[in-house]
Amino acid sequence: MNMRLLTRWLLPVAALPAFFLGGLHFAPAASNAWRSWFPPPEFVSGDFSALQAAAQSRVVLYATSTCPYCAQVRRLLDGAGVSYREYRIDASTAADAEFRRLDGRVVPLLFIGQRRISGFREQAIRDALAVLPAQ
Known part of the structure; x- marks a missing residue:
């Protein structure tokens, strides 16, 4: 009877921490695999005209002062001669x-025409600028 009680209760109680520690160990690998199988989209389409009208620019950048990728976006836009409105x-x-109201999670966050681009995605930015109507 004691052995049955031991295997019935002790084994599940001991297994719980083992599963927890195993999850801590394997979760990052599973997350990386998920992102490689299902990468986030390069951009999200939408109507950002109200945001752009308030900013008085068709290109709007949310950035921080210290973000190296934000600096790369600035250099790319400046090098292309694009006027933009930046919010630090x-x-x-x-x-x-x-930024939080727009559900911003990463910087740089760019709005170019009808495209929302999260993070520094150089080709997506260049493609969005290429389809931006001349003004």
């Missing part, structure tokens, strides 16, 4: 609030 979310609480 680390320097302005209003910009940070707007």
Whole structure:
């Protein structure tokens, strides 16, 4: 009877921490595999005209002062001669609030025409600029 009680309760109780520790060990690998099998889209299409009208620019950038990828976006836009409106979310609480309202999770966050691009995706940015109507 004691052996049955031991295997009935002790084994599941001991297995729980083992499964927890195994999950901690294998979760990053599973997450990386998931991202490689199902990569996020290069951009999301939408109507961002209200945002662009408020910014008085068809290209809107949410960035931080210290982000190296944000600096790369600035160089890319400046090099292409594109005028844009930049909001520094680390320097302005209003910009940070707007970034959060837009469900911003990473910087740089770019709105180019009808495209929302999260992160530095050079080819996606160049493609969006190429289809942006001349003004």
